[in-house]
Amino acid sequence: MKIIGLIITIITGAFLVYAAADFPAWADPNSPASTYLSPYFIENSMKDTSVPNFVTSLLADYRGFDTMFETTVIFTAGLVCFILLRISGGKEPETSHYRHVLTGVTVTLKKGHKIPESEDFERIDDLWTPPDLIIKTGCRLMIPFIQLFGLYVIAHGHSSPGGGFQGGVILGASIILLAISHDLRTALEKMREKVVAILCPIGVSIYAGTGALCLLLGVNFLDYSALASVLHVDPIAARSHGIFMVEIGVGIAVMTTMIWIYNNISSAGKYNQGL
Amino acid sequence: MFWQIDLAILTLVVVTAVASLMVKDLLGAAILFGAYSFLMCLLWSIMGAVDVAFTEASVGAGVSSVFFVAAVFRTSRRTKD
Numbered sequence: 001m002k003i004i005g006l007i008i009t010i011i012t013g014a015f016l017v018y019a020a021a022d023f024p025a026w027a028d029p030n031s032p033a034s035t036y037l038s039p040y041f042i043e044n045s046m047k048d049t050s051v052p053n054f055v056t057s058l059l060a061d062y063r064g065f066d067t068m069f070e071t072t073v074i075f076t077a078g079l080v081c082f083i084l085l086r087i088s089g090g091k092e093p094e095t096s097h098y099r100h101v102l103t104g105v106t107v108t109l110k111k112g113h114k115i116p117e118s119e120d121f122e123r124i125d126d127l128w129t130p131p132d133l134i135i136k137t138g139c140r141l142m143i144p145f146i147q148l149f150g151l152y153v154i155a156h157g158h159s160s161p162g163g164g165f166q167g168g169v170i171l172g173a174s175i176i177l178l179a180i181s182h183d184l185r186t187a188l189e190k191m192r193e194k195v196v197a198i199l200c201p202i203g204v205s206i207y208a209g210t211g212a213l214c215l216l217l218g219v220n221f222l223d224y225s226a227l228a229s230v231l232h233v234d235p236i237a238a239r240s241h242g243i244f245m246v247e248i249g250v251g252i253a254v255m256t257t258m259i260w261i262y263n264n265i266s267s268a269g270k271y272n273q274g275l
Numbered sequence: 276m277f278w279q280i281d282l283a284i285l286t287l288v289v290v291t292a293v294a295s296l297m298v299k300d301l302l303g304a305a306i307l308f309g310a311y312s313f314l315m316c317l318l319w320s321i322m323g324a325v326d327v328a329f330t331e332a333s334v335g336a337g338v339s340s341v342f343f344v345a346a347v348f349r350t351s352r353r354t355k356d
Contacts, residue, residue, distance in 0.1 A: 166333050173337055262338075262341065
């Protein structure tokens with residue numbers, strides 16, 4: 001079976017290499033894409049949308065419909081992880097472990113039993129490692145700056161590389177870093193399951209809602225120039241603002257999806273302990 | 276760009292891609308896949324596609340490695356084949 005797979009892979013790879021030889025050479029100015037398509041975007045994106053980074057204007061404006069469904073794909077991925085792991089496998093674990101902080105004694109509780117509420121006991125994972133002061137403090141110091149950078153990437157996508165996807169991933173990664181450096185329960189206290197599950201569709205809805213608002217104002221779906229009458233700016237600036245609104249929606253959706261997927265995978269849907 | 280750097284990165288891309296498929300330890304495969312993503316990110320930025328490089332660095336090398344490690348942690352570390 002392995003050999004058949006290898007043969008199929010090699011044949012497909014050979015076909016790919018053979019087909020790639022027909023492509024225009026890299027950065028060929030006479031290739032079809034570079035003769036009329038790219039020059040249009042390079043020349044007109046500043047005129048049309050007043051966004052200097054034309055990758056952003058291309059992604060969120062010229063082909064905004066496509067990007068909307070990319071966001072929906074990300075949302076679907078999060079939803080699938082939730083359905084597969086959380087709903088089908090998310091049962092209460094049989095035992096839970098508590099540690100007496102002062103003496104270091106570990107208490108194992110069976111299902112249904114509870115420990116009296118006190119400061120002396122802390123909930124610990126099955127595979128418990130002693131808390132590392134350097135990692136915890138270092139990550140706690142880093143996380144605000146990572147989040148600030150994520151917000152900068154979302155807000156500054158107009159004039160530098162970046163945008164909703166990258167910024168959202170960085171914001172999500174900051175919460176994941178908290179979950180890795182401390183434990184999953186600490187991260188869940190900051191970002192509850194319900195908050196994640198509600199924010200994720202809200203992000204997609206912000207994108208689709210911006211498009212629908214344009215539709216309500218009497219132009220095509222996702223034609224942001226219609227927002228000029230709402231925002232009291234000229235149509236070109238309105239397209240720039242429309243792109244920004246859409247990027248915020250993408251950022252929220254991607255951030256929460258990353259946290260959602262991580263929470264479900266690392267705890268196998270039980271939400272009691274992470275990595 | 277210097278073709279030597281290009282060649283070195285391209286060779287490493289192929290090596291990490293094949294190694295991440297061949298290695299028996301799934302945690303190692305996840306880490307090698309992260310390295311592959313990062314080398315692809317370098318390649319994108321050499322070609323001038325900074326937006327793609329940024330996405331590759333954050334999604335490919337960053338978060339998806341964490342997802343792989345989490346999945347390996349919750350399943351098994353050795354492959355059967």
